[in-house]
Amino acid sequence: MDIEQLKQLQEIDVQIANILQEKNALEETLKGDEDAYHSAEEAIAEFDKNYGQIDAERKAKEAEIQQTNEMIKRWDSRLKEAKSGREYQAFMREINGAKKDIGEIENAVMRMMEELEKISKNKEEEKQKLEEIGKRLQLVSEQSRNRITYLAKQRDELDLQRNTIAKNIPSALLSMYEQIKKQRHVAIVEVKKSVCQGCHVNIPPQLFNEVMMNKRIIHCPHCQRILYYVGDDEAQERKQKRNKKAV
Numbered sequence: 520m521d522i523e524q525l526k527q528l529q530e531i532d533v534q535i536a537n538i539l540q541e542k543n544a545l546e547e548t549l550k551g552d553e554d555a556y557h558s559a560e561e562a563i564a565e566f567d568k569n570y571g572q573i574d575a576e577r578k579a580k581e582a583e584i585q586q587t588n589e590m591i592k593r594w595d596s597r598l599k600e601a602k603s604g605r606e607y608q609a610f611m612r613e614i615n616g617a618k619k620d621i622g623e624i625e626n627a628v629m630r631m632m633e634e635l636e637k638i639s640k641n642k643e644e645e646k647q648k649l650e651e652i653g654k655r656l657q658l659v660s661e662q663s664r665n666r667i668t669y670l671a672k673q674r675d676e677l678d679l680q681r682n683t684i685a686k687n688i689p690s691a692l693l694s695m696y697e698q699i700k701k702q703r704h705v706a707i708v709e710v711k712k713s714v715c716q717g718c719h720v721n722i723p724p725q726l727f728n729e730v731m732m733n734k735r736i737i738h739c740p741h742c743q744r745i746l747y748y749v750g751d752d753e754a755q756e757r758k759q760k761r762n763k764k765a766v
């Protein structure tokens with residue numbers, strides 16, 4: 520009977536599945552942290568870039584203010600030498616226009632400074648985030664990586680064991696096992712008190728007897744899993760009583 524070997528195979532498969540689950544979870548967490556770290560780095564770089572651009576604009580605007588102020592000074596001195604009322608009016612118009620321009624530019628500079636402040640604040644927050652993730656990564660990543668390496672090694676060992684067992688199982692049975700496993704995750708299940716432990720449906724008495732006899736592979740009629748019987752204390756007792764009576 521191959522059921523024992525199938526059970527061993529399944530035990531290994533369960534261990535492999537557990538290992539994969541743990542490994543995937545660790546890798547996912549690690550990757551999540553690494554991704555978050557890189558995004559924070561990218562965000563900071565983006566803030567720096569924006570800051571640089573806006574700050575350059577601000578400097579250009581401030582230079583513009585200075586130039587306009589100098590122009591106003593020049594007109595102001597020419598104003599004093601104005602030869603006619605018309606000339607005087609013309610200089611005044613220029614001066615007033617320039618002052619209005621300066622007011623607008625100053626407003627623009629103010630808005631830029633507010634923007635720059637906002638960027639600095641956001642960058643500071645992002646830097647804090649980066650630091651937190653960095654600390655966590657430093658603390659956990661080596662541990663996680665070691666564990667992942669260990670799990671991978673364990674998986675390799677289990678694969679070897681699995682191959683050894685699988686070699687002794689007829690290929691038709693093995694592929695049947697694989698197919699049920701693919702659909703139901705667990706391919707071989709115990710029958711306890713006539714109930715399939717895979718789907719929890721009762722199996723017919725005749726079939727249950729056959730499972731107990733363990734002479735051929737029996738499938739649960741409901742879920743198609745392969746059934747095996749370990750025997751409970753109650754059944755053992757009944758069996759013993761029957762045997763005593765027989766004697």
Ligand SMILES: [Zn+2]
Nearest residue numbers: 715718739742
């Ligand atoms: Zn079942």
